[in-house]
Amino acid sequence: MTAHVIEEYGDPDVFTETTVATPEPGPEELRVEVAATSLNPVDYKIRRGDLPDFAPPFPATLHCDVAGVVDAVGEDVEGFEVGDEVYGMPGGAGRQGALADYVVGHAGTFAPAPDAIPLEDAAALPVVATTALEMLTDKADAGEGDEVLVYGGAGGVGHVGVQLADDLGADVTATGSTAEKRALAADLGADATVDYTTSDVEAYTAEHASGDGFDVVFDPVGDDHLQTAFDAVRPFGTVVTTESSSTQDLSAMHANSLSLGVVLVILPVLRGEGQARIGEELREIASLVDDGAVEPVVSEYYAFDEVADAHRRGEAGDFRGKLVLTRE
Numbered sequence: 154m155t156a157h158v159i160e161e162y163g164d165p166d167v168f169t170e171t172t173v174a175t176p177e178p179g180p181e182e183l184r185v186e187v188a189a190t191s192l193n194p195v196d197y198k199i200r201r202g203d204l205p206d207f208a209p210p211f212p213a214t215l216h217c218d219v220a221g222v223v224d225a226v227g228e229d230v231e232g233f234e235v236g237d238e239v240y241g242m243p244g245g246a247g248r249q250g251a252l253a254d255y256v257v258g259h260a261g262t263f264a265p266a267p268d269a270i271p272l273e274d275a276a277a278l279p280v281v282a283t284t285a286l287e288m289l290t291d292k293a294d295a296g297e298g299d300e301v302l303v304y305g306g307a308g309g310v311g312h313v314g315v316q317l318a319d320d321l322g323a324d325v326t327a328t329g330s331t332a333e334k335r336a337l338a339a340d341l342g343a344d345a346t347v348d349y350t351t352s353d354v355e356a357y358t359a360e361h362a363s364g365d366g367f368d369v370v371f372d373p374v375g376d377d378h379l380q381t382a383f384d385a386v387r388p389f390g391t392v393v394t395t396e397s398s399s400t401q402d403l404s405a406m407h408a409n410s411l412s413l414g415v416v417l418v419i420l421p422v423l424r425g426e427g428q429a430r431i432g433e434e435l436r437e438i439a440s441l442v443d444d445g446a447v448e449p450v451v452s453e454y455y456a457f458d459e460v461a462d463a464h465r466r467g468e469a470g471d472f473r474g475k476l477v478l479t480r481e
Contacts, residue, residue, distance in 0.1 A: 156253035157460050158212040162202030165464035168252075170457075171212065176249065176257040178227035183260050185221040185239060189276035190251040192467045192476045193217060193309065195419070200464065207423070209249045216478075217242045217419060219251035219258075220266055220276035230260045240266040240439075242279040242431060248422065251276075252457060254480065261428030262421070264435035267442035270449065275442075277449035277475035278313075282438045283418045283431060284373065285313040288393040289321065292414025293369045297322035302358075302367040302385055304328050306338030306346065307473040310373035310395065312450050315341045318371070320446040326361040337450065337473050354381040366390060375399055386411060450474025456481050 154175045159167045178184045196216050198204045209215070220240040223233050233239065243258020244250035266275040288310075289295045301318045305311035306327025318325045319342030327338035328349045335346035347357040358366055366387035372378050375396020382392045383405035391412040406413060418434075421427040441447040452472035455463040456479060463476050 154254035156212075156214045156249075157457050158214050158252075159200060160212050162200065162205075162208075165197075165200070165461040165468075167200065168460050168464075173212070173214075173253070175255055178225050178230075178257050180228040181230055181260055182227040182257055183223055183230060183233055183239070183243075183263055184225040184227075184255050184257045185219060185241075185243075185263070186224045186255055187219055187251050187253060187480050188221040189219070189273040189477055189479045190216040191218045191277045191280075191478065192463050193280045194467070195280070196250075197464050197468055207419070209244070214244070214249040214251070214253050214256075216250040216252045217244060217422075218276050218279045219243065219256050220272050220274075221256075222272075224255060227260075233260060233263065238266045238272055239263045240272075240275040240279055241435060242283070242419065242422070244422075252460060252478070259422075259428040260432070262431045264432045264439055267439040269443045269445070273454070273477060273479050274449050274451055277451055277477050278438060278442070278447075279431075279435060280418060281309040281475065282313045282447065282449075283434045284310050284395060284416055285317050285371075286434055286438060287416045287418060288371055288373075288395070288414065289314065289317050289369070292393045292416060293371075293391045293412075295321050295323050295369050299323045299368040300326070300362050300364075301369045301371060302326050302328070302362075302382075303338070303343070303371045304349075304374045304378045304382070306341070306343055307334035307450075308373060309475050311371075312337065312341055312474050313447060314371050314373065315343050316447045317441070318369075319343070320441065323369075326357070326367070328357075334473055341450075354384045358385045362387070369393065372396070383409075383411065451477050453477075454479055
């Protein structure tokens, strides 16, 4: 089969197109003919060599997200048949990923694709949507009447977070660095938006939180944003994040009895156990998509042989929602 691989870590031009053996599914595995994948920060961090423990063996086929059609079913797999349209996150973390004609993964990392959107668009969802779902319903308990601050409300995880928080009945404030990004967050369900480049955390918290801060601060950005989250959340409130590798002053957590939740959705793939958690969350997300509560925003589509361009744009950050790569 054809795959776009890296033989070493490097810049976006390190990808090469090559022919590799078509993988065979083992017990409890599916082989999926790939329709599309999408770009997540973890993908270009692996490519650069920032996360060697997450990387597949060289020659490495990258990308966690996939949407496609089941091509073969391994032993001891129930609930999937050849020809099923599925989406999932089977690779990119020690396993070969989706930038190829076929990908093999544990059946627990897949679910039936949503009916309401094109199959290719479903590839935009797995990592970002499961992350947002875990942040709001597992690490936090966001619900009716809660005031939720979403950092990066037009970003990959953030744009799903806005929609999920709105569907849960929360009052949502979203940040964005441009008028275009703030407008998208508002269209997706944010009740208020903030230009964090011109307003400090004390000012927008006083304006948009009714009490001493937000009930939940949703941070898929990290670094300085994670630090300001401790200032934006109310006493006894919850901060949820995807980034915990930066150094932070945690004194506000003690002073205000805060909860901090950290999400790494690919952990079941890394550990090789508990993969059914991913599939269960993907089924819930598909139901939300089919009910009209969640819709992925795709800024641009790339062909697989344009993967270098997609990675360059991803690292530059000048887009909203997700970048999707389709296999032609």
